[in-house]
Amino acid sequence: MGESFQKLNLTNAYLFAAAMQDEEICRNVLEIALNKRISRVKAHVEQVLFLDSEFKSVRFDVYASDEEEVSYDVEMQNDDTKNLPKRCRYYQAELDVTSLRPGEDYQQLKPGYIIFICSFDPFGKGRCQYVFEEYCKEADIPLGDETQKIFFNTNGTDTENVTPELLHLFEYLKQSTEEVAVRHQDEKILKIHERVKYLKRDRKLEAGYMTMEEYIHQEAERRAKLMAETMAKPMAESMAESMAKSMAESMAESMAASRVAQNILALLEDLGTLPDQTKERIAKEQNEDVLSAWLKLAARADSIEEFQSKM
Incomplete structure (x- = not known):
């Protein structure tokens, strides 16, 4: 089982999604x-349970x-998961399909941001953020489709290229404690922390987290058992076949002897x-060579004593 609900940091997808449902x-x-002013947002969370090879991945998409x-x-x-670029493409398609009503012109498509906050470096360059837009390769002309794909790396090292507030957010995401929240006295971080403290007292959210963890644990056990059975069946059949063959050969040798x-x-x-x-x-005696020699000796011997002396 995973960490207790009260000890979760905001890097936990479940707690992060729960916090992001609060529109403020x-x-x-x-x-x-x-790093821009946003007057007001409407948010909702879509939960997708996706069990990977290690049976531990749950995806929570926050749409706003x-x-x-x-x-x-x-x-x-x-x-x-090594598939974030293609997932960006898929998510952008989902946003576009839901934002354009039948009969509307393509100009009505809303600007869109696909944002991944990663606890690892998705592109291995050490940057805190990677911002992608559509550009012409030859003339460096923006396509103007009003979309951006942004990958944040909470462990990035190019700190001079990002705002101090973003770095403070990274700190708080990784260690969502009172100490970290008050360290820089950022008003927004303090507001987020107050909400997180409230969420961690919510028994329904805790129950939901425990249910999810239990489901993942049970699913992991079920899949591991199924995998073991799948692997064991051909092994058992092979072993049985090998044992049967060995027993048959042994019986044949014994009968021949x-x-x-x-x-x-x-x-x-x-x-x-x-x-x-x-x-x-x-x-x-089971040794074929010994028996063969004794058979020849018995055929040539003139007496029992001669056979015994030479056997």
């Missing part, structure tokens, strides 16, 4: 992230729009009475 918190986060009809899709991302031993005893009966100890030794 959503507005403050967007203002800090985009402001009074200027700008659309925002914000997501906290803790696992480097028994027939040779019987032939040896039959030859020796013509020479006289064979001691029980010698009979038992011949009957128990």
Whole structure:
């Protein structure tokens, strides 16, 4: 199971999404992230449970729009799934489809921002943010489609290229405590922290988090069991086949040895009475080479004593 609800930081997708449903918190986060004034936003969260190979990924998309009809899709991302660029493309398509009514001109498409707040460096350049827009490669002309894809790296090192408030937000996201909240006395960070403290006292939210964690835990166990059974079946079949083959070969060898031993005893009966100890030794022998040699010896021997002395 994961961390207790009270100890979660805002990098946790569940807590982040819960906080961003508060439209004032959503507005403050967007203002800090985009470094622009936003008058008012409407926000809602869409939850998608997506279990990856390690059974731990839950995606919460925060959709928001402001009074200027700008659309925002914000997501906290803790696992480097290596597919963020293509996901940006998909999310932008979703925003466009929902913002344009049937019969409306393409000019009515709202400006859109796809924002990933990552606890890792998605492009490996050490930057705190990566902002992508559509440009002409040859003439450096902006396409003018009014879309941006922004990736924030909360562990970036190019701190001189971003606002101090964004760095404070990164600090608070990673360690959502009273100490960090009051450290820089940023009004927006303090407001966010007050909301986070309130959310952590909400029993319904805590219950939702526990239910989600339990589901992921159970699903992980179920998938692990299924995987083990899937892998074990061909292994078991292979082992059974191998064991059956080995047993068949062993039985065949044993039967062949028994027939040779019987032939040896039959030859020796013509020479006289064979001691029980010698009979038992011949009957128990399984080595084909030894039995073959004894068979030849029995065929050439003139007496039991000669056979025993040479066997």
